[in-house]
Amino acid sequence: xxxxxxxxxxxxxxxxxxxxxxxxxxxxxxxxxxxxxxxxxxxxxxxxxxxxxxxxxxxxxxxxxxxxxxxxxxxxxxxxxxxxxxxxxxxxxxxxxxxxxxxxxxxxxxxxxxxxxxxxxxxxxxxxxxxxxxxxxxxxxxxxxxxxxxxxxxxxxxxxxxxxxxxxxxxxxxxxxxxxxxxxxxxxxxxxxxxxxxxxxxxxxxxxxxxxxxxxxxxxxxxxxxxxxxxxxxxxxxxxxxxxxxxxxxxxxxxxxxxxxxxxxxxxxxxxxxxxxxxxxxxxxxxxxxxxxxxxxxxxxxxxxxxxxxxxxxxxxxxxxxxxxxxxxxxxxxxxxxxxxxxxxxxxxxxxxxxxxxxxxxxxx
Ligand SMILES: NC(=O)C1=CN([C@@H]2O[C@H](COP(=O)(O)OP(=O)(O)OC[C@H]3O[C@@H](n4cnc5c(N)ncnc54)[C@H](O)[C@@H]3O)[C@@H](O)[C@H]2O)C=CC1
Ligand SMILES: CC(C)CC(=O)C(=O)O
Numbered sequence: 001x002x003x004x005x006x007x008x009x010x011x012x013x014x015x016x017x018x019x020x021x022x023x024x025x026x027x028x029x030x031x032x033x034x035x036x037x038x039x040x041x042x043x044x045x046x047x048x049x050x051x052x053x054x055x056x057x058x059x060x061x062x063x064x065x066x067x068x069x070x071x072x073x074x075x076x077x078x079x080x081x082x083x084x085x086x087x088x089x090x091x092x093x094x095x096x097x098x099x100x101x102x103x104x105x106x107x108x109x110x111x112x113x114x115x116x117x118x119x120x121x122x123x124x125x126x127x128x129x130x131x132x133x134x135x136x137x138x139x140x141x142x143x144x145x146x147x148x149x150x151x152x153x154x155x156x157x158x159x160x161x162x163x164x165x166x167x168x169x170x171x172x173x174x175x176x177x178x179x180x181x182x183x184x185x186x187x188x189x190x191x192x193x194x195x196x197x198x199x200x201x202x203x204x205x206x207x208x209x210x211x212x213x214x215x216x217x218x219x220x221x222x223x224x225x226x227x228x229x230x231x232x233x234x235x236x237x238x239x240x241x242x243x244x245x246x247x248x249x250x251x252x253x254x255x256x257x258x259x260x261x262x263x264x265x266x267x268x269x270x271x272x273x274x275x276x277x278x279x280x281x282x283x284x285x286x287x288x289x290x291x292x293x294x295x296x297x298x299x300x301x302x303x304x305x306x307x308x309x310x311x312x313x314x315x316x317x318x319x320x321x322x323x324x325x326x327x328x329x330x331x332x333x334x335x336x337x338x339x340x341x342x343x344x345x346x347x348x349x350x351x352x353x354x355x356x357x358x359x360x361x362x363x364x365x
Contacts, residue, residue: 001052010063014109015055018102023094024085027102028055030062031079031110035347038108039079040134040295041065042115042146043099043122045087058082060240060262061115065291068284070339071316072309074295079110087117096122100129108132113146113294116182116239120145134294143301146290150259151187153289153313158192158233158257160317161281165254166232172196177231177253179223180238181208184259184287188237189216202226203238233257236283241265243280248272257281264332274330281317282335288313 007015013034018027031039041062048054058080066078103112103126113135114123126133136142163169176192177200178185189199189212199218202225203209212218221229227250234253236242240262248269256278263283264270273280289310296306323334355361
């Protein structure tokens with residue numbers, strides 16, 4: 001991979017490779033943009049097919065966080081970490097403590113939290129070494145696992161998208177096909193089930209599927225079948241790049257609304273689903289509940305305040321659909337514009353000179 005070429009193309013600030021022989025830590029921290037504030041984004045632990053695949057994932061996810069945090073109105077930039085390894089076998093205490101020291105070394109430029117493959121317990125270990133971590137145990141006055149809040153944000157965002165497609169935001173009797181019933185989707189399915197939606201689920205983890213079948217009366221299908229099932233809403237809640245050349249022709253859903261990051265394999269796939277009349281809730285807008293929740297920790301966690309902000313995801317999706325219709329552009333473009341405009345405005349407002357303690361004139365303060 002031509003790393004600097006890639007970083008230059010999308011204007012990344014920093015890419016950090018962290019290695020600790022004793023614990024087996026191999027982590028990649030990507031910081032995309034810190035115009036709005038320190039970069040906040042989770043740590044993913046995953047068995048990547050290659051180092052290049054891990055680097056690309058870290059970079060793509062970090063850029064997504066810049067847009068997510070900007071669109072959510074947070075004063076935070078975008079970053080993300082991937083740890084190369086199997087979260088079921090390769091974790092140990094020293095690994096997360098070593099990782100915590102690398103984060104501390106960034107002196108607040110990057111703040112982490114959970115993502116796929118990492119847990120509150122892992123964040124607590126990182127917290128032994130640095131305060132630049134969120135999503136730690138409620139015992140520390142923190143917000144804990146962000147997944148249930150992400151799930152709530154996805155649920156309200158899905159309702160806003162449904163209103164556009166079906167004329168009502170009630171999900172009663174609506175069929176939702178859910179890809180991946182892990183931490184976020186399990187909690188999201190509970191909201192959907194309680195509202196009377198019919199669920200079709202799939203996961204590569206059979207136990208996760210079984211739980212959804214037993215608790216929510218979901219119908220189970222094989223992972224390859226989920227794209228083509230008869231449904232009203234497709235909710236991608238596993239990994240990224242699942243809206244692509246192979247899957248788009250299979251889709252029967254009128255709405256795509258789910259928690260997975262980087263759902264569009266390429267931007268042209270966003271154009272394609274727009275042309276097909278599918279209402280797409282942009283991934284980083286609908287799945288911002290988790291980051292909104294953990295970001296609140298930075299001000300002293302207040303759950304009511306955080307949940308009020310998460311409720312706003314409904315309005316954000318409505319607004320983006322409105323811009324998309326007004327300007328005749330796909331929703332992903334409308335969301336990108338919203339985020340980019342905010343970053344550009346803040347960047348401009350910071351352009352005037354500000355004297356600080358390092359400047360030669362500082363002795364005149
Ligand atoms: N946890 C959070 O608060 C947030 C999560 N997200 C994103 O939402 C997605 C899900 O996150 P979590 O629920 O936390 O992760 P998770 O790891 O708990 O759940 C993902 C599920 O997808 C399944 N899966 C993986 N590949 C699959 C495939 N090809 N077909 C079917 N199932 C598959 C896994 O077995 C797992 O059960 C990820 O893309 C994550 O980055 C985004 C924002 C916040
Ligand atoms: C706190 C996390 C849920 C933030 C993050 O990494 C994400 O939203 O993808």
